[in-house]
Amino acid sequence: MLRPLTARLSPHGVLGAWQQRNAEATIPHCITQLEASGVLDNFRRVVGESGAAYRGFVFADSDLYKVIEAVAWEIGRSGTNRWDAWLDEVIGLVGRVQDSTGYVMTWIQGVHPEKRFAELEWTHEMYVLGHLIQAAVALDRAAGRDDLLRIARRFTDLLHRHFGPGREEGVCGHPEIETALVELYRHTGEERDLTLAQRMIDLRGLGLLKTGHFGAQYFQDHLPVRQARTAVGHAVRQLYLNAGVTDLYLETGEKELLEVQRAQWENVHQRKMYITGAYGSRHRDEAFGDDYELPSDRAYAETCASIADLHWSWRMLLATGESRYADVIEREIHNAIAASVDASGTRFFYSNPLQLRPDRYDEENAPRERAAWYACACCPPNVTRLVAQFGAYVASEGDDEVRIHQYADADIDLPAHLGEGVLEMRTDYPSSGTVELSVRGRLAPGVRLALRIPDWSRGTLTPDEDGYLRVDPRTGFRLELDVRPRWTRAHPRVDALRGCVALERGPIVYCVEQSSLPEGVAIEDLVIDVTVPPGPELTGHRIEAPAGLYQASGRVPTSTALAVPAVPFATWGNTGSRAMRVWLPANDL
Template identity: 70%
Template structure:
């Protein structure tokens, strides 16, 4: 059977008309499989989603459900929140159906949704760790049991599936669980919040999808109660759970990075529906904290392995970066909602672009079936492997949150390419694509032809009956922007306006550039990185002569950077002699000679075996 996606097949659809930007449905933006994002999306469909489906079986996630209803005698396997791996995978399948109309997973969906239905209790409750292992802990240890976190992913999967294909069997399961949460924790009832935020954004989306206002009220209540000391924080401390201050007073991104960023997505969703200024004010301060003082150059977050946490301002060590994949995914969700909330999209869109083309692209191997959990910006030649920070990508993890999270994001990534306003179509991400123009803008199809970010040329063609008003984002790094052969400048909001009648070509400057870090970033002082367009570059040991160690290189930022064979950048570096003394005189002897250096996109590192790698290179 061929599926027809609904017009509401998109991950975030604000119900209140508070934003001038309206998302486009996933089927309305068809990424070309020859382009960078479209090729990645194709690999996600062909390899990553199927890999996740198989791993749900071999890792025990599905057996955890079966054992609750006596269909398996296997012991419980995985973390308390293992159910969420299934729900993320279902969401990935749903958005893939919306994208391509595939029926490949229909039978699998029948099986797993039927299994979840059998496990669900008449009350609406469904969580296998509680039901099958510790029933006495039901809603008793909200700081650690992740019950609402799991419910959030169930809700998001259910909404996605109904939007993608009009299938509501999982939605009935999810709304029954949401109704239980409302009866237990809704306004005027027991006070409680989840130790791992996620339920907030899910409840808002459930409200948007169903129109049932008590789901929005429950999300609002969860936001209002955080920071009231309701969680048993223990040795981890209140900041780990973002329970140290009320949301409207918390101005800094702190604690467990994924939790903070998921919370912020939910808070922004609540603002989008209620219009409360205090929430947006807090989110703008949080966004500045996370992105202007705590984000890695690659768009990653979390500088501390301990507690998977944000560090202090400018605490950004390259080799000990935790930089969890899920944190960047959470930030894509949040930044997109901030784009919708503020109506000032340039900075948010540029951040999403940085995240997609760097931290997230590097998190999955060329095979689409191996993954990094942590994403450091330096790998030492003798660094040991850790469970969630191995030297090489792994097929799965005992805490497997990242692979299915990547799968669901890639399946929905076309939803972040463009938005419409009352009078224009705004292009936020450049990718080879066909975009259905909304009827109120004249209809027709906008064809975007580009190999960006391998190339800076973006060719545009519209077949509508009247000129199409386009807002084209001009990235902050593009020092020279050309439209149809003539220099062009963006408006104050970072977008270049054009009335497209027929065809036009936008050219962005992809000249390689040296990048420095803020002087307070101690770990990066005296070092430079290479960037080309939105991409961050790195050097791997495998590209150096056998007798030259990567950690002995010293670069001169005056050295030319030359793009070669499309994606690589070539330059030269001096080589420090391998001195025996750990400490010595201040003079540096660089007499060991000079070597040619090949830098590759960070997105592509780690695909040629375990090799030392650096983004930030010491300077002379």
């Protein structure tokens, strides 16, 4: 198993600049929205400090905890103390709301106290506690501050008294507590937290939830975890559950858990993943569809699903060391997740379709344009906490090597058993495929550097079986990845995409926007000429995609030739949202 290393990202690189924008714009925006949306008033009203009515969904408390987690990682990254007064205020508020039993959840305490632990399929109590735990652990690790951790442990103690071994059997309708309990165990060494996580994983699929018309699959309660080899139901719930199951494997080494997680991962990523690294093809139930059911225009592709999958894939990478997991993380970061927030860092997509028709209307959680916030505000603070900890996903260590999983301008401190000093990575990736690596200090004898070679760049580089190229970096090493533009075809079983191609360059997926086309040319009438390679890059990383037009009377291309500007999917909608497509019809099919 691999062990994570933390990289310090430079603000001159793509990921580091995003982290900087996250700190300067997104975190402050989220803090403002916590007040405006009523999340903080929900806490105040429980202790008589506000007369406002409860606002938001039952799990609105979790929005606060995710933002606290983002602040914690930002403190650890930058050493800033600018958030101390805010943390004092909100943690003090949470502490005042916590009752004598340790319980703290404002919807139950302030609206329906009779439902405490009574409707676990809907109340999200353990889900909220899970985010509280993760925020508390992050704050203690990154800032050495344990006041929120004390609150989280008191609530966890209550959970043990209710649902520990020999007590009531229960699981949460929305997984999250499982991975949080494992992380709490890692942080405190309390074995009972790992035991409770395992108990909840073992109890899922035994019919404990009252699933109603949604059905057991929606809640991943249709089969015991060790028998569930395909991803079903609500996408975020499934992927959070998988992250928790993989966490349990990382601590117990139970091979059956890893075997079933491999099967699920292959099902998700070979049959149910969009090219952008998005998941969930059905607006109804925010759910996975059938195998190869991947419509572009009706993609739900929830931002939180891509984030949840990143968490899961990272754990699978640590468990196996196989580069395919890092490949998917890269795809998610640079495409689906990047597209979910605009260039200002203050407007967000909840749903991330791969096609916007000109007459598409706004839907709940699926507007035509990014929004500043949502009634169900799970995605914006989730993006914020992820970006704040980007440095944790760049590298890891083995017994005799440092592995680079994501390419970014960054410095990585060498752990003592591998040497002393800093591994420096200099690159403007993914603008170019050039990555320069050097060691400032010294490596221990026999230590190697393992560099991930993405699937799309294996024509000239031959990695080892696990997808990594081993090199001796003592005198420096220059990696050249092939980031030339390429046409990509969908799997032939994806009915919605037959006869279409997408444009990719390195890890970046491109799209065509109506706003970039000449006057009088409709995006629906384009046909891509795949016999001609994509043209040179233009300003702003645009690529010229050779195309023609369909005749209005049928599917016969006219002789009109066009050079259509294609832009990174991550940037679409920043200049308007008249229409957009990732997949376009090709002239040879």
